[in-house]
Amino acid sequence: MATGRTHRPATRSRGIPEATVARLPLYLRALTALSERSVPTVSSEELAAAAGVNSAKLRKDFSYLGSYGTRGVGYDVEYLVYQISRELGLTQDWPVVIVGIGNLGAALANYGGFASRGFRVAALIDADPEMAGKQVAGIAVQHSDGLEKIIDESGVSIGVITTPPGVAQQVCDRLVAAGVTSILNFAPTVLSVPDGVDVRKVDLSIELQILAFHEQRKAGEEAEAQAGAAAVAQAAQEDNGKGPDGDVPAVMPA
């Protein structure tokens, strides 16, 4: 998972569990695909398979929304699409600003999945005067001097930060001060925001490092399984008292 919410009281106040909310978009995507194929109903088993989750989990997730299924039959696809859309707030339009129109910002602006579901790029903002006025994805880039004005006039409440890490916090502060209450952060920085503001982060570097960890573990286990205890004996000088943990021996210089 390339993201992780930043603090927050955790428990949804007598509402839908956070883990469930995170899966609703997944269900919605699968249901939309079924809808386009004009499939009228779907069972929890089928839908769960399409979304890549356990069917019991899916049923429990839906149970938080209400009893929208019919026993013996399944769920009405169209109805469920609507209910989930409504629950996620996708029946309304969400204007979004993207701050930092570099490679990534431009890629996001061009991203089709953006507009497809209730989200609309209201403005592109960059600090570079050279960028101002340039068209990206059919939208003129505006200079960050007018950030507050733009947000106020467009009624934007969701901001996407794709700036270099050095200025991310500063941009974040200005967004929040201007009224933005949800931020999607692509900059590799820990943002601090006041209560009431949601931050989600997408960090490519972290994702790769997590993969590398598992990759190394897999390689280690494989080598261990093949070479047997031979290499282990050879590297037995190190002893960190943690017992025979199947990890790579520590070859710390000092």
Add this chain to the structure above:
Amino acid sequence: MATGRTHRPATRSRGIPEATVARLPLYLRALTALSERSVPTVSSEELAAAAGVNSAKLRKDFSYLGSYGTRGVGYDVEYLVYQISRELGLTQDWPVVIVGIGNLGAALANYGGFASRGFRVAALIDADPEMAGKQVAGIAVQHSDGLEKIIDESGVSIGVITTPPGVAQQVCDRLVAAGVTSILNFAPTVLSVPDGVDVRKVDLSIELQILAFHEQRKAGEEAEAQAGAAAVAQAAQEDNGKGPDGDVPAVMPA
């Protein structure tokens, strides 16, 4: 969090908890910053603040790696940088292929944070013959016909998929068949892979939808607090039998 691991036995076989692994890159980033400022030692409290986590959590996380701190003093920054790097497998070089050189693929190829930490873009692959030979981020794009050969020759074990969703599974299958065992998927699709292959996904659309949910909830609570039960009574025609749930009233046309 913009990501989510795709199935997997869950419990790390007598190793480091998954939640801890996901935080190690965060600690590493904070520690690297301290290292560059030549800070010799850091307390769990300070480091936790920099990484945006609870100090008790940080100490527990580190305890899984071993006893690398000194009571009364804190942690040696350089030593910890090395230990975490080693644990994450960043002391070795990880060649990575990016498949699908559209806007996003190009942005990733240009992303500096890529090379900074053990990861190296070994190849850029695209299915469009027009793209073949073009330079992106100083690397020549290669046609996907040679995917298997490229992966084999470069010893790549990590693949990044930035293709359109329609071909993502197909690309994934070829990557896996060619020997890739870790995949970072940016395409909005559920990938199915054999056991032993790790998939992490980054899904912009899902992140935005989660933000929209919270945004709607915030707006709803605010309106509720201000308008009281007035608006609720007006929209009371809908009744989903779930009782007086404190959510936004559904104003469904039909």
Add this chain to the structure above:
DNA sequence: CCATCTTTGTGCACGCGTTCACAAAGACAT
């Protein structure tokens, strides 16, 4: 060498999330 002070490492309890397993509910055929 002893006292004090700081900071780590962790035992413990709690809460969220997942999964199992099954009763309840409805469709459908006879």
Add this chain to the structure above:
DNA sequence: ATGTCTTTGTGAACGCGTGCACAAAGATGG
């Protein structure tokens, strides 16, 4: 109307992750 069959909705148990709170460990000063 009754029985059978399918599928939902959920009670209950379990496991992971989090955070508190404190004892152990070491530094530091006298």
